[in-house]
Amino acid sequence: xxxxxxxxxxxxxxxxxxxxxxxxxxxxxxxxxxxxxxxxxxxxxxxxxxxxxxxxxxxxxxxxxxxxxxxxxxxxxxxxxxxxxxxxxxxxxxxxxxxxxxxxxxxxxxxxxxxxxxxxxxxxxxxxxxxxxxxxxxxxxxxxxxxxxxxxxxxxxxxxxxxxxxxxxxxxxxxxxxxxxxxxxxxxxxxxxxxxxxxxxxxxxxxxxxxxxxxxxxxxxxxxxxxxxxxxxxxxxxxxxxxxxxxxxxxxxxxxxxxxxxxxxxxxxxxxxxxxxxxxxxxxxxxxxxxxxxxxxxxxxxxxxxxxxxxxxxxxxxxxxxxxxxxxxxxxxxxxxxxxxxxxxxxxxxxxxxxxxxxxxxxxxxxxxxxxxxxxxxxxxxxxxxxxxxxxxx
Amino acid sequence: xxxxxxxxxxxxxxxxxxxxxxxxxxxxxxxxxxxxxxxxxxxxxxxxxxxxxxxxxxxxxxxxxxxxxxxxxxxxxxxxxxxxxxxxxxxxxxxxxxxxxxxxxxxxxxxxxxxxxxxxxxxxxxxxxxxxxxxxxxxxxxxxxxxxxxxxxxxxxxxxxxxxxxxxxxxxxxxxxxxxxxxxxxxxxxxxxxxxxxxxxxxxxxxxxxxxxxxxxxxxxxxxxxxxxxxxxxxxxxxxxxxxxxxxxxxxxxxxxxxxxxxxxxxxxxxxxxxxxxxxxxxxxxxxxxxxxxxxxxxxxxxxxxxxxxxxxxxxxxxxxxxxxxxxxxxxxxxxxxxxxxxxxxxxxxxxxxxxxxxxxxxxxxxxxxxxxxxxxxxxxxxxxxxxxxxxxx
Numbered sequence: 001x002x003x004x005x006x007x008x009x010x011x012x013x014x015x016x017x018x019x020x021x022x023x024x025x026x027x028x029x030x031x032x033x034x035x036x037x038x039x040x041x042x043x044x045x046x047x048x049x050x051x052x053x054x055x056x057x058x059x060x061x062x063x064x065x066x067x068x069x070x071x072x073x074x075x076x077x078x079x080x081x082x083x084x085x086x087x088x089x090x091x092x093x094x095x096x097x098x099x100x101x102x103x104x105x106x107x108x109x110x111x112x113x114x115x116x117x118x119x120x121x122x123x124x125x126x127x128x129x130x131x132x133x134x135x136x137x138x139x140x141x142x143x144x145x146x147x148x149x150x151x152x153x154x155x156x157x158x159x160x161x162x163x164x165x166x167x168x169x170x171x172x173x174x175x176x177x178x179x180x181x182x183x184x185x186x187x188x189x190x191x192x193x194x195x196x197x198x199x200x201x202x203x204x205x206x207x208x209x210x211x212x213x214x215x216x217x218x219x220x221x222x223x224x225x226x227x228x229x230x231x232x233x234x235x236x237x238x239x240x241x242x243x244x245x246x247x248x249x250x251x252x253x254x255x256x257x258x259x260x261x262x263x264x265x266x267x268x269x270x271x272x273x274x275x276x277x278x279x280x281x282x283x284x285x286x287x288x289x290x291x292x293x294x295x296x297x298x299x300x301x302x303x304x305x306x307x308x309x310x311x312x313x314x315x316x317x318x319x320x321x322x323x324x325x326x327x328x329x330x331x332x333x334x335x336x337x338x339x340x341x342x343x344x345x346x347x348x349x350x351x352x353x354x355x356x357x358x359x360x361x362x363x364x365x366x367x368x369x370x371x372x373x374x375x376x377x378x379x380x381x382x383x384x385x386x387x388x389x390x391x392x393x394x
Numbered sequence: 395x396x397x398x399x400x401x402x403x404x405x406x407x408x409x410x411x412x413x414x415x416x417x418x419x420x421x422x423x424x425x426x427x428x429x430x431x432x433x434x435x436x437x438x439x440x441x442x443x444x445x446x447x448x449x450x451x452x453x454x455x456x457x458x459x460x461x462x463x464x465x466x467x468x469x470x471x472x473x474x475x476x477x478x479x480x481x482x483x484x485x486x487x488x489x490x491x492x493x494x495x496x497x498x499x500x501x502x503x504x505x506x507x508x509x510x511x512x513x514x515x516x517x518x519x520x521x522x523x524x525x526x527x528x529x530x531x532x533x534x535x536x537x538x539x540x541x542x543x544x545x546x547x548x549x550x551x552x553x554x555x556x557x558x559x560x561x562x563x564x565x566x567x568x569x570x571x572x573x574x575x576x577x578x579x580x581x582x583x584x585x586x587x588x589x590x591x592x593x594x595x596x597x598x599x600x601x602x603x604x605x606x607x608x609x610x611x612x613x614x615x616x617x618x619x620x621x622x623x624x625x626x627x628x629x630x631x632x633x634x635x636x637x638x639x640x641x642x643x644x645x646x647x648x649x650x651x652x653x654x655x656x657x658x659x660x661x662x663x664x665x666x667x668x669x670x671x672x673x674x675x676x677x678x679x680x681x682x683x684x685x686x687x688x689x690x691x692x693x694x695x696x697x698x699x700x701x702x703x704x705x706x707x708x709x710x711x712x713x714x715x716x717x718x719x720x721x722x723x724x725x726x727x728x729x730x731x732x733x734x735x736x737x738x739x740x741x742x743x744x745x746x747x748x749x750x751x752x753x754x755x756x757x758x759x760x761x762x763x764x765x766x767x768x769x770x771x772x773x774x775x776x777x778x779x780x781x782x783x784x785x786x787x788x
Contacts (some may be wrong), residue, residue, distance in 0.1 A: 005658050007650055010430045019644060031648055032426035035414050035598060036404045037726045049399055052602050069600070070464040073643040074625045105624045117423050188427045198644055204429060205465070206600055206646035228622055230499045231468045247731070249467040250413060250592055252600035254425055255649075264451055337641070367573055 013326075015351070016362055018148050018307060019176070020198035020205050021263075029205055030261035031076060031254050038251045047241060050256055053263035057178065058193060058211050059269070060185035066241040067259055069252050070231065072175045072196025075208025077105050079171050079192045079230040083140055083216060086110030091138040091168070093159075097149035097337050098173055098243040102142050108199035109228055112161070114138055119137050120339050121297045121309065122148045126158035133166060139219075140169040140192075146177035147198075149337045151298045151309030151346065152179070160189040169216055173200060178209070179266055180278040180306040191216040197255070200278070200306050202351030203262035206255040254322035260353075278305040281354045284389040285347065288363040291385030292370070292391050297344050306354065308347040316373050318342055325371035326337035331365055359386055404691035407595050407720075408747070409569030411728035412701060413570070414592035414599055415744035420459055421597055424655035425648050432645045441516075441635060444650055449656035451572065451665070452587060452605050454579035460635040461601035461653055462626065462765040463646050466590025468567045471499050473565050473586045473625040477534055477610060478660035479619050485532040485562070487518040487553075491543035491731045492567055495627025496536050503622055508532055515544045515703065520552035527560060531612075534563040540571035542593075543731045545692045545703030545740065547575070554583040563610055569593060572603070573660055573745060574605050576671040578663045585610040591649070594672070594700050595746030597656035600649040656745075675748045678783040679741065682757040686764075686771050690739050700748065702741040703734070710767050712736055725759055731749040753780055 011158055015022045036043045046048040046309055047066070055065050068078050080102065084090055095118040106113045114136045118124040141163045146156055156172065162385065163170040169191040174183045179200030185193050212234070213219065227233040231249065239246035257291045266274060282305040286296060289310055299307035312318040316355070318335065325331040331363035334346035347362060363382035370377065409416045430437045441460070451460050462472050465556060472495065478484055484505045486497045489512040500507045508530045508674055512518040519535065535557045537624070539548055551567065557564040563585040573594030579587050585607040592599035606614065619753050621627040633640035647698065659666060674697040680690060683704055691703035706712040712729065716739070719725040729738035757776035764771065 005447065005654070008424050008427055008440070008655060010427065010434075010436045010440065010651075012428060013430050013434065014432060015429065017431050020431060020647060023429055028426040028428065030402050032422040033404065034406060034422065035409065035417055036407045037409060037411050038599070038718075039405065040404075040726060042404045046402070046404065055400060070468065070625065071646060077623065077625045078519060101624065103779070108620055108622050108624055176428070185723070190782055195646070198429075202606070204646065205644040205647040206649055226502055228502050229471065229625075230495065230502055231464065231471045248601045249465050250467060251647075252598065253414060253599040255600055255646075257404075260399070260646075261402060326434075327699065332434060377678050 005253060009241045013162055013328060013381045014331045014358060014361065016353055016358060017332045018346050018348055018350045019350060021202050021353040022203055023204060024265055024352050026265060027134065027261045027262070028260050031204065033254070033257050034090045035253045037163055038253060039245065039247065043253065046247060046256060046260060051241065053260065053267065054209050057263060057266060058183055058185045060211050060394055062185065062211045062213055064217055064234070064238055065211040067209045067256065068237070069249060070208055071205050072194065072208050073101065073231060075194030075196065075210050076102060076173060077229070078208070078210060078234065079194050080105045081109050081229050081232060082111055082220055082227050082234045083169055083171065084111045087112065089138045090134060091116060091129065091132060091141045092155070093129065093143040093153060095122060095124050095150065095333055096120050096144065098144045098175070099148055102173070118219060119283060121152060121347040123154050123302050125376055128164070129159060129162060133162060137166070139170050140171055142171040144173040145183070146174065146304050146307065148176045148183065148307055150340065151304045151307050152302055152372060153304050156188055164189055176304065176307055180275065180354070182275055185211055197242060200351045201259070203258050204255070206252060207259055222225065229342065247388050257299035278349065278354050281356065281392055282306070282308065282348045283351060285359045287389040288359065288382035290388035291377060292363070292382040306350045308343045308349065308350060310347060312342065313375060316370065316375060318345060318359065320368040320373065324372060325365050329365040333362070348377065355388060399710045402500070404533070405724060408725045408748055408752060409619045409756065410742050410752060411726045412740050412742055413744060413777050415594070415742060415747040417596055417598060418659055418746050420659060421652050421655045424651040425598065427648070427651050429600065429647045430649060433639065433641065437647065438639060440650060440654060443593065444654045445635065445689065446658065447661065450451065451657060451660060452577055452579045453581065454605050454646070456579065456607055458611055458632055459605040461603045461650065462631070463643060464602055465599050466588065466602045467495065469588030469590065469604050469625065470496060470567060471623070472604060472628065473588050474499045475503050475623050475626060476614055476628045477563055477565070477586060478505045479617060480501055480751045481783050482536045483508060483530055483532045484536060485510060485523065485526060485530060487523065487537040487548070489516060489518050489546060490514050490538065490541035492538045492541060492569070508739060515546060517546055517548050517696050520556070523553060523556060527556060530548045531560070532562050534565055536565040539577070540698050540701065542570045542635065542701055544734065545701045546696050547698050550582055558583055563613060569670065570701055574669065574748070576669055577604055579650055591653055591656065593615060594777065595653070595656045596746045597652050598649070601653055606715050670749050672743065674787055675743045675750065676700070676702065678780045679743060680751065681783040682776035683778035685759060686757070686776040693694040700742060700744045702743065703738045704741060706736065707769060710764065712739060714767065715739070715763040718766060719759050723755065723759040725756055750784060
């Protein structure tokens with residue numbers, strides 16, 4: 001036995017980073033439920049229920065709707081490698097880490113990449129895509145709905161229209177938006193969508209919900225070459241999630257128990273109430289931060305409700321601030337990634353973590369951490385502004 | 395809300411199929427532990443401990459040793475797609491479903507497949523491989539240590555010698571053997587090994603432990619082309635599990651909590667004691683089955699201790715037998731796969747499921763199920779033989 005294997009005893013954190021978010025006790029309890037087999041009739045029923053709950057959350061009737069057995073990024077790879085074949089053209093909107101990741105995957109599978117880039121912290125303008133479409137005929141247009149690395153919400157309606165006009169598939173990354181902001185797969189004309197469990201679904205990380213429209217399924221059915229990944233090959237995985245129940249791989253039973261419970265909690269709260277909660281806590285946090293003299297990376301109107309990119313003031317050691325929050329308050333917030341490393345903090349208000357108490361706490365903790373570095377501000381201004389904002393909303 | 399989302403309430407099963415196996419309460423409790431972030435200092439420590447526990451179980455000093463964030467088959471794909479590039483030759487030993495799966499993956503990634511086939515239920519003879527090596531120069535030789543679809547234990551020493559002589563990498567699937575039978579990665583000259591959590595580790599499914607030797611790592615480092623899978627790209631994933639702690643994807647926190655606890659339980663029991671337990675329960679089960687007039691698919695000496703392939707007697711409806719076991723005894727056993735569908739049952743004795751009580755129960759239940767179909771045998775013969783076998787061993 002190694003000397004260091006003591007009882008599992010991690011600290012109790014308030015998770016306000018880019019995910020994972022805090023998990024409801026009912027979901028944790030589901031995780032601890034004794035297992036049945038992956039072909040047990042009782043489990044097949046649980047799969048069907050999970051699929052139905054997911055369809056409701058995604059507002060879709062897509063039959064091919066289920067969680068892939070891996071984390072969100074595998075959902076991204078699954079959609080791309082099932083819908084594209086070598087030589088296929090794919091237009092990818094890139095304004096952050098996850099757009100870059102999609103582009104990387106397109107190249108790995110031999111696709112011809114048409115990148116449309118925007119500054120990190122801005123949306124990709126529909127006009128940019130329109131311009132790119134003048135000299136390309138993509139099979140697929142890919143875009144990140146909620147760019148976790150920058151806090152930007154990408155408007156989708158014009159892109160959906162362009163995809164439809166060109167008979168291209170529209171692929172949307174909803175890893176961070178799903179469960180905290182409306183995603184209407186059918187009404188919006190989305191052909192392929194993937195997400196993750198550890199953001200606004202407030203389930204532990206480990207699954208990637210995906211959904212494909214009939215149009216996407218027909219593209220999948222018309223493939224001339226096997227999908228390059230065996231594990232992510234939807235032509236096989238769908239036979240397990242469909243009526244065949246054909247064994248492909250052993251499903252992560254406990255994670256599916258947990259996802260089902262997380263989805264039940266979402267539907268018990270109600271989608272509208274849940275989205276409104278995310279909106280209100282976000283707006284209040286922003287009011288508090290701005291009252292403290294801090295500024296947001298993203299302009300108003302394009303900000304995510306569940307992930308707030310806050311500019312690090314000049315002269316402040318951003319790492320030191322995060323360490324103060326973690327060590328003295330047990331609050332986790334996120335750092336910037338890639339080009340934004342050292343320039344922003346990312347404060348998550350996702351799922352169970354999106355609460356009034358957490359907003360008030362993080363404002364208080366942030367004020368303390370900034371004061372310790374000599375940053376001047378009016379005492380209690382952030383919390384005061386937040387309290388006013390909550391009162392006004394009631 | 396869908397009408398069918400009641401409280402999660404699956405039946406309590408005795409899991410004696412091909413996996414998942416039953417999970418210890420301590421591991422279930424670990425699953426329910428509140429989350430910390432995937433870059434939290436407390437989690438990084440848990441990762442290091444998990445890695446060290448895995449190294450001990452695999453009997454290796456390989457630095458690149460950690461669980462991939464998906465189920466066992468993704469471990470298979472990860473090893474193959476990281477170590478092979480398009481055009482590389484790979485010799486794959488095929489005597490069951492999982493050898494076929496390796497061959498399929500080799501072809502998907504553009505490798506040149508050299509298949510060496512043996513009958514399902516038999517080992518691949520080293521002579522067959524020697525013959526194939528006369529007309530091939532494989533970069534990699536792949537073999538399944540414990541073929542879950544047939545119950546065959548593949549001897550490795552001669553294959554390892556041949557791989558070494560030819561300067562080929564040796565890749566071994568230990569999905570079903572690890573934790574129930576010795577796997578000595580370093581001493582046996584294994585260059586790449588993968589496993590799964592839901593078999594003899596008795597942890598829920600969802601992770602694929604892998605380990606690469608220095609030789610395999612140097613092949614990885616010398617790649618000329620990016621790994622075709624982004625999600626499984628070890629050149630990136632290792633930076634998260636190594637000292638860089640560079641973000642790649644959000645690790646499945648709860649599953650790693652659980653794996654760490656399952657590995658602690660294994661080391662508390664002691665490897666030798668654990669392997670001996672698996673051996674004894676297997677031998678006793680076989681004694682009982684044979685006393686009941688049933689026969690094993692695999693000849694003595696090549697049988698797995700954790701997965702017993704039992705021939706279905708003529709005239710017996712094998713599905714009906716499994717249904718009786720499930721419905722009347724809450725015991726899950728497995729069906730045959732592929733060519734063996736309808737011809738065998740697969741009785742698992744893996745990890746927590748490998749107990750004296752389970753052996754006695756399954757013999758009793760099986761006798762009942764067979765009698766209901768008019769199969770004649772001496773009453774209680776299976777249990778009697780098993781009790782004698784246990785007594786003799788004490």
